Amino acid sequence: MKNRFIERPRSFCALGGAMLTAGAIPGVVPILHTAMGCGGSIYWNQIGSTGFLGAGYCGGLAVPSSNVKEKDIIFGGTERLTEQIENTVKLVEGDLYIVLTGCMTDIIGDDIHSVIREFQSKDVKIIGAETGGFKGDGYKGYDLVLQTIISNFIEKKAEKINNKVNLWGIVPGQDAFWRGNLNNLRSLLNKLGLEVNSFFTESDTLEGVKNAGDAALNILVSEFYGIDAAEIFEDIHGVPYTTFPLPIGASATEEFLKKISEVLNIDKALTDKVIENENTFYYKYIDRIADTYNDQDFQRYAVVVGDGNYSLALTRFLADDLGWMPELTVITDVFDEEKQLKISDYLNNLNSGYKTKVVYETDASEIQYHLSRHWPRSNGQRFYDAFSPAFVVGSHLERQLAKDIGAEHLTVSYPVGNRVVLTRGYTGYLGGLNMIEDIFSVLVAQR
Amino acid sequence: MSYVDEKVAPRREERLGTIIDFGGCACDLKKNFNGGCLKNNDRGFCQGTICQLLPGLSMLNTIPDSVVIVHGSLGCGGAGHSQSASIRGRQILGGSDNPRGTLWLSTNLNESDVVNGGEAKLEEAIIEADRRYRPASIIVVSSCVPGIIGDDIDGVAAKIQPQVNGVILSVHCEGFKTKVMATAYDAVYHAISRNLLEAKKEEIIIIHDELEEATEKIRRSKQVNLMNVSSGTPGDEQELTRLLNALGLEVKIFPCFTHPDDMKYATQAALSISTCPTHDDYFLKYLNEKFGVPYLLRYMPIGIENTNSWLRDVSKFFHLEEVAERIIERETVELEISLKTIRENLKGKKAMLSAGEVRTLATAGWLQELGLEIIAVRPYHYDEFGEPALDKLIEKDSNLQVNVGTVQPFETVNIIERNRPDIYLGHNSDNIWAAKSGIPILPIYGGPNTYVGYVGAFDFARSINRVLKNPAFNQNLRKNVRQPYFKDWYTDQPYKYIVQGGDI
Numbered sequence: 010m011k012n013r014f015i016e017r018p019r020s021f022c023a024l025g026g027a028m029l030t031a032g033a034i035p036g037v038v039p040i041l042h043t044a045m046g047c048g049g050s051i052y053w054n055q056i057g058s059t060g061f062l063g064a065g066y067c068g069g070l071a072v073p074s075s076n077v078k079e080k081d082i083i084f085g086g087t088e089r090l091t092e093q094i095e096n097t098v099k100l101v102e103g104d105l106y107i108v109l110t111g112c113m114t115d116i117i118g119d120d121i122h123s124v125i126r127e128f129q130s131k132d133v134k135i136i137g138a139e140t141g142g143f144k145g146d147g148y149k150g151y152d153l154v155l156q157t158i159i160s161n162f163i164e165k166k167a168e169k170i171n172n173k174v175n176l177w178g179i180v181p182g183q184d185a186f187w188r189g190n191l192n193n194l195r196s197l198l199n200k201l202g203l204e205v206n207s208f209f210t211e212s213d214t215l216e217g218v219k220n221a222g223d224a225a226l227n228i229l230v231s232e233f234y235g236i237d238a239a240e241i242f243e244d245i246h247g248v249p250y251t252t253f254p255l256p257i258g259a260s261a262t263e264e265f266l267k268k269i270s271e272v273l274n275i276d277k278a279l280t281d282k283v284i285e286n287e288n289t290f291y292y293k294y295i296d297r298i299a300d301t302y303n304d305q306d307f308q309r310y311a312v313v314v315g316d317g318n319y320s321l322a323l324t325r326f327l328a329d330d331l332g333w334m335p336e337l338t339v340i341t342d343v344f345d346e347e348k349q350l351k352i353s354d355y356l357n358n359l360n361s362g363y364k365t366k367v368v369y370e371t372d373a374s375e376i377q378y379h380l381s382r383h384w385p386r387s388n389g390q391r392f393y394d395a396f397s398p399a400f401v402v403g404s405h406l407e408r409q410l411a412k413d414i415g416a417e418h419l420t421v422s423y424p425v426g427n428r429v430v431l432t433r434g435y436t437g438y439l440g441g442l443n444m445i446e447d448i449f450s451v452l453v454a455q456r
Numbered sequence: 457m458s459y460v461d462e463k464v465a466p467r468r469e470e471r472l473g474t475i476i477d478f479g480g481c482a483c484d485l486k487k488n489f490n491g492g493c494l495k496n497n498d499r500g501f502c503q504g505t506i507c508q509l510l511p512g513l514s515m516l517n518t519i520p521d522s523v524v525i526v527h528g529s530l531g532c533g534g535a536g537h538s539q540s541a542s543i544r545g546r547q548i549l550g551g552s553d554n555p556r557g558t559l560w561l562s563t564n565l566n567e568s569d570v571v572n573g574g575e576a577k578l579e580e581a582i583i584e585a586d587r588r589y590r591p592a593s594i595i596v597v598s599s600c601v602p603g604i605i606g607d608d609i610d611g612v613a614a615k616i617q618p619q620v621n622g623v624i625l626s627v628h629c630e631g632f633k634t635k636v637m638a639t640a641y642d643a644v645y646h647a648i649s650r651n652l653l654e655a656k657k658e659e660i661i662i663i664h665d666e667l668e669e670a671t672e673k674i675r676r677s678k679q680v681n682l683m684n685v686s687s688g689t690p691g692d693e694q695e696l697t698r699l700l701n702a703l704g705l706e707v708k709i710f711p712c713f714t715h716p717d718d719m720k721y722a723t724q725a726a727l728s729i730s731t732c733p734t735h736d737d738y739f740l741k742y743l744n745e746k747f748g749v750p751y752l753l754r755y756m757p758i759g760i761e762n763t764n765s766w767l768r769d770v771s772k773f774f775h776l777e778e779v780a781e782r783i784i785e786r787e788t789v790e791l792e793i794s795l796k797t798i799r800e801n802l803k804g805k806k807a808m809l810s811a812g813e814v815r816t817l818a819t820a821g822w823l824q825e826l827g828l829e830i831i832a833v834r835p836y837h838y839d840e841f842g843e844p845a846l847d848k849l850i851e852k853d854s855n856l857q858v859n860v861g862t863v864q865p866f867e868t869v870n871i872i873e874r875n876r877p878d879i880y881l882g883h884n885s886d887n888i889w890a891a892k893s894g895i896p897i898l899p900i901y902g903g904p905n906t907y908v909g910y911v912g913a914f915d916f917a918r919s920i921n922r923v924l925k926n927p928a929f930n931q932n933l934r935k936n937v938r939q940p941y942f943k944d945w946y947t948d949q950p951y952k953y954i955v956q957g958g959d960i
Contacts (some may be wrong), residue, residue, distance in 0.1 A: 012568065014561045014581035015530070017540075022531025038940065041504055044600050046631040048504015049863075050535055052885055057538030067940035070863045070885050074504035082604065082632055096953060100866065101940050112529050112601050112631055115706075116570060142529030143570050143601060195949035374588065404904060409556060424537045 016372035017406060019316065019341045020183060022142030024111050025051040026150025027181035029059075031107045032068040032310050034158075034208055040229065041074035042090045042121060043111025047142075048072045058423055060185030060430030072150030073097040077113060081185030086119045089134055089274065098133055104215045104254030107154065108137035114207065122165075136161040148234045148316075151180040157237035158218065159245060166223035167310075171273070173224045174198065177206040177239065178231030178255070179341040180216050184318065185425035189434020189443075190255070194230060195265065196438050200283045201299070205387075222246040223359060230255050230436070232264075232351055233342070234315040255322040256332035258441030259291050260360050279452050291438045298449065307452060308332060310396055312410070313365070314339040315422030317348070321355055321437075323421065328363040329446075330441060335365040336396070337383050339376055339403070341422070344369065373406040377413060400448070417451050460649045461743055463610050465642040467634040469495060474636045474839040478860040479867065479951030485858045489838060496957025505629030505862045506836075509599050510535050512580040512640035514686040516627065516745070517558040518543055520591040523585045523622070524560040525708060527578050527609060528599030536560045542902065549690045551903065554933045561585060565601050570593070574607050579616055585622035593716040603630030614717050623716060625651045630908040636837050637862060638813070645739035648711055652719035653747075671710045679706045680750070680770075681728040683736045687812070690728040691906030691915075692862055696757065699737070699767055699909055701782050703776050710739075711739075713852075723747040727773055732756050734814045734841035754844055756814045759822025759916075761848075762787060787910040795826075798917045803827040805924070807877065807888070807938045810834035810868060811883035817845035819881060819900055819907075821914070824852050826917055826931060830859040831875040834868065859950070865889035869939055880921055894934030931943035 021029065024043065026053055027368045031039040043046055046320060055062055058411065075093040077086040090108070097106065108121050125137045138157040140150050155177070176194060183188045188210050195212070206217050206224065227239050239250035251272050253276035263284050272304035285451040301307065311333050313323045320340045320400040327333040351367070356365055366383045370376060380396070388391040399416035401407045405427045411418035420428050421435070421444075434440045459465055468474040477497035478485055482543050488494050509532060516524050517539045526533030538658040540557035548557035564582050565574045578596065598609050613624040625647040629640055663669045681695055684753050695708045710722050722728070728743055728751040730736040740751035752773065757766035764784050771780030778804050807828045809816045820833045830853065837843060838860045859867055863886050872880070872893045880890035881900040892895050905919060906912040 012566065013564070013577060014584070015564045017536065018534070018564065019528065021534060024533065024939075043504075044507060044632040045502070045505050045635065046509050046637075047505020047864075049530075049533060049885070050509050052504070053538050054511060054531065054536075056885070057536075057541050060535075064885075066938070069888065070504055070506075071865050071889060071940060072504040075500055076499075076502040076505065077632065078635055080633055092500055098503055099947055100942060100953075102942050103940070109599070113604065116601070116604055123722050142531045143565050143567055145566070146530055181744050262739040274720045280952050286509030356569070370782065413556070426537060426541050452677050 010257055016374060019371065019406070021051060021054060021147030021150065023070040023140045023144040023150035023153060024109060024142045024145065025054060026071065026147025026180060026183060027140040027154045027167060028150070028354055029055065029147070030151045030154040030180065030209075031109065032065055032072075033181035034215065034218060035213055036102055036104030037316075038095055038097070038106050039072055040094060040106050040108045041072055041111065042086065042093070042108055042114045042119065043074060043077065043114045044089045045074070045076035048074050048113045052321065055182060056400065058347045059182045060425040060450055062185070062430070066103060067103070072341070073101055081105050082113055082117055085117065086114050087121070087124050090119065091127070093136065094128055094133075098128075104134060106133070106135040107157065108135065109140045109154075110137070112143050112448050115139055115144070118208065119223070129288050131262045136360060145431045146333060148180055148202060152235055153239050155235055156241050159238060161234045162219060163218055163222045165246060168223060169225050170223050172205070172210045173204045174201055174220050174225045174273070175205070175227045175248075176205050176230070176316070177235040178229035178232055179228060181209050181317065183423050185375075185423065185428070186421075186433045186434050187413070188441065189430075189432050190323055190436040191434070192432070192435040193434040193440045197262070197268065197283075197287070201266065201274070201280060202206070222248070226251060228253070228269060231318050232355075233319070234350060254325070254355060255318040255321045255436060257326040257435050257444060259438055260329040260443070261322065261325050262287070287438045291442065292319050294442050295445070298445065301449070307449065309334070309398050311335045311402045312339065312376070312403070312407075312416070314376065314401070314407050315341060317342050317344065318339045319354065319422040322365065324356055324365050325359055326441065326444060327402070328365070329360045331445070332361070333400070334363060337363040337380055339379065340369050341371050343371065365369070373410065375408050376407070380414065390413070402448070404417070419451050458742060458745060460646060461736070464628045465639065465646040466740065467635065468636040468639045469837065470644065472678055473640075473800060474638065474837050476635055476860060476862050477954050478838065478858065479954055480858065481854075482856040482858045483854055484848055485860070486846065486850075487839065487845070488951045489552060493726055498955045498957055499861070499864070499953050500955050501866070501953040503866060506637045508637050508643060509597070509629040509631050510639035510640070511637055512597060512629040512644055512685070514539055515641070515644045516595050516597060519593065519595065519688055520715050521590045521715065522595055522716060523583050523589050524558070524597060525563065525578070525585060525596045526560060526597050526599060527563045527574065528565055528601045532558050532599035533562045539736045545616055546690060547907055559589065570601065570605055573605060574602060575612050576614050578607065578609065581621060581770065582612070582616050585624050591622045591624055594620065595627060595647070595763065597627045597629050599629060600631050603633060623651055638837055640676065641735050641782040642738040645711070645742070648719055649713060649739065649742050652716050653723055657722050675706065676724055677726050678704060679708065680724045681722050681725040681743075682707050682709045683708050683728065683730045683732070683740070684712050685732050685735050686764055687901040688712070688731070689813075689902065689905060689907065691904065691910065691937060692731075692908045693905050695909035695911045698727075700770065701781065703774065703779055704773055705770075705774070719813065723749065725749050727770070729751065732812070732814050734812065734839065737841065756818040756845070758815070758818040759825055759913050760791065760910070762818055763909050763913065764823060766789075791910050791914055794914060795917055799827055800920045801921050801924070802917065804829060806831045806880040807879050808832045808834070808875070808877040809881045809900065810838065810874065810886050813837050813839070813842045814845060815900060817842050817849060820933055821845055821848045822913060822916060824849065830856060831877050832871050833857060834859045834861060836862045842890045866945070867950050869893055869941065869947070870946060874944040874950070879923060889939070891930045892933050892937050894931050896923045896930055897921045
């Protein structure tokens with residue numbers, strides 16, 4: 010892993026991820042202990058990258074923030090934080106306040122925990138996390154917020170409920186489709202008879218989060234995000250976890266349901282019945298678009314660009330469900346070797362047997378170079394087998410790549426600045442249909 | 457010795473005594489500001505806001521053929537994602553068939569860089585940016601972290617400059633260093649002044665004969681610098697260019713969307729004309745002091761009276777008063793005909809405004825002229841550049857309520873609940889909190905609209921008139937979406953959390 014600059018980063022900083030994560034939990038009010046511009050910087054990022062996810066209940070520029078100044082940096086910021094918390098709990102209605110630090114207050118080493126303990130002793134529902142931007146990306150911020158909730162808020166329960174699970178691995182904001190993605194998977198797991206706590210959707214409650222300690226299993230629909238939190242959950246609450254790559258479409262989702270059912274010892278007949286019903290539903294819809302797929306030659310070569318979750322999920326969906334040829338999969342996270350091996354292993358074993366070239370690249374402007382290396386350019390021969398017809402599924406930054414290589418393009422991964430996202434999700438069977446709807450809509454948009 | 461000779465531009469709270477914490481009537485604001493009693497004010501409760509990095513990036517991201525390197529943590533340049541979208545929008549309005557938005561890099565300072573320093577990483581980023589993108593300028597902007605770990609970005613720039621083609625600008629925008637986000641304008645102009653105003657030797661035009669020399673002299677005697685702002689629209693620039701062209705002047709626009717190689721032409725003009733005094737004073741004073749370019753820095757041409765005054769100031773400088781009067785006569789007569797029914801609709805409607813200092817106050821002035829009642833103005837900061845527009849508001853309403861604060865929507869919603877305005881004109885990311893209070897919104901800048909000159913005056917009027925035609929969307933919001941404050945906040949004093957700092 011090279012420690013260098015990143016072009017147009019495809020992630021919030023740890024604080025940004027933490028603020029969006031905390032703000033997505035019902036009843037939670039984040040309190041930033043940062044310099045004055047962190048709130049604005051996060052919000053101005055958010056408005057251009059998350060499918061127009063607005064401020065919500067107490068985010069955006071309403072977020073309480075200590076706005077430490079030069080004198081606080083010199084003399085310490087805990088006095089300012091104390092005053093800020095005192096006034097926040099008088100003014101802003103929250104069921105749980107979460108203090109999140111930024112670069113400045115982390116570097117000067119403000120002891121937020123003693124300030125927080127002081128308020129806890131006065132029965133204020135408040136916890137905190139050290140989330141300075143330099144500690145990592147938005148995914149790290151997500152993990153850090155989960156960690157403090159697990160350690161400091163979720164109640165310990167000796168008895169576990171064997172049909173109750175927590176669902177994680179989808180990061181609010183980093184995934185513009187987080188709500189739809191969580192909702193789709195929750196509905197599916199419900200069909201297996203499971204009670205699902207997904208923390209961040211409109212169906213979740215803070216009470217539910219507080220009582221998450223009696224779940225039988227933590228399900229992470231990610232091989233990468235929330236793992237440290239899941240480890241801590243296991244240590245503190247004795248709940249094991251299982252991971253599965255974000256499932257989009259019939260083939261991945263079927264495998265996902267089978268795995269969960271196996272881990273939780275769910276009646277196989279029930280699982281098979283659920284899968285059968287879902288497949289029937291899925292193919293009722295596919296049936297009616299198949300005419301056009303075949304008449305209009307809707308098969309494409311593809312470039313997939315996304316974070317750990319989407320790069321795997323989209324590559325698999327395009328290859329296994331859609332019968333497309335993902336030739337280049339660009340993973341925009343900076344991953345260590347262990348994670349890279351996991352990715353190769355997954356992408357080398359797709360059901361269709363189709364093999365994509367995997368590269369690790371953070372910078373949008375460098376992707377065309379990787380493509381040229383993988384698919385040689387024309388050297389002027391009369392009959393050249395071009396990378397065409399082609400489609401790029403990535404972020405809105407890939408619009409330029411698509412234009413340059415004459416491909417069509419759909420924005421799915423962060424930053425999502427050219428689509429509005431409300432209820433839409435791509436996970437599960439319904440999500441696979443949504444994906445087909447969106448991709449094929451691009452193909453017919455000029456008609 | 458000028459400010460520009462120093463590495464870093466001074467903070468506005470020191471250079472201008474700028475303040476950001478006040479609530480009360482306009483007369484008290486004037487009196488106490490002039491008495492220096494407000495500069496140590498603070499807030500005991502604050503909300504996340506805008507630091508100097510953000511408007512700094514708003515300007516710098518517009519500079520074509522350049523790469524911005526944000527030297528800081530991963531998140532500090534993130535505003536580029538939304539700024540790129542608006543820049544792309546402008547490129548489309550400007551006729552580009554391949555709008556690329558903006559390009560920036562983050563040095564992504566991590567835990568080890570915080571301990572060991574980030575200079576080497578910055579060096580690599582500059583060299584690689586030059587190799588990869590071949591930009592005309594490489595703009596290094598430092599955020600908070602380098603400011604505290606002691607990275608010397610000017611030293612890095614000086615060291616690496618001989619190795620790269622692009623001109624390196626170092627811009628100091630450490631958020632914690634100033635409470636006045638408008639310090640950003642000075643920081644940006646500071647870097648432009650230090651790096652882009654001197655013509656390279658090979659670019660100096662050699663004039664061969666007297667006729668050519670005379671022609672050039674006459675041309676330059678009619679050439680003006682029109683200063684724009686990153687929150688301006690193409691319509692704004694077209695409108696002001698139209699008016700200046702009508703006076704027979706040749707217009708060059710600076711600094712947003714101006715190519716780095718073209719910045720130096722700002723030194724050749726007969727006059728610099730600001731469109732937002734609080735935005736431009738640092739630069740225009742420098743151009744005057746160093747290159748002898750006089751300047752006008754009084755009016756933001758929003759609304760009929762301000763536009764008239766702005767145009768008259770320019771015409772007076774060039775002794776073109778009669779031409780200006782003819783333009784004013786023609787424009788206002790036509791405008792009044794079109795405004796007639798709109799004025800009737802808007803008469804007595806209550807408005808509240810919130811945004812940058814001069815824009816807020818000048819727009820409020822135009823709304824007063826249109827017959828609306830101003831229930832409160834919320835300038836993001838206040839200093840001497842707000843005074844002319846504030847004086848004009850005071851003439852009509854000496855008890856006008858002024859709340860100086862950079863965003864801080866908790867005060868906004870309190871004032872709204874007390875006064876229930878019919879319309880709110882606010883800054884990007886500020887509007888939503890008034891919207892949730894059920895108030896119809898007109899953004900105070902941006903998008904495809906025009907906000908300045910006579911076209912802008914009409915656009916404001918017809919847009920407010922339009923917005924009032926159907927307020928259902930925000931009324932539904934009020935009914936169904938909860939604001940985060942306890943109920944008793946709305947009956948409390950709105951400025952309760954402003955702490956008087958006194959004259960320490």
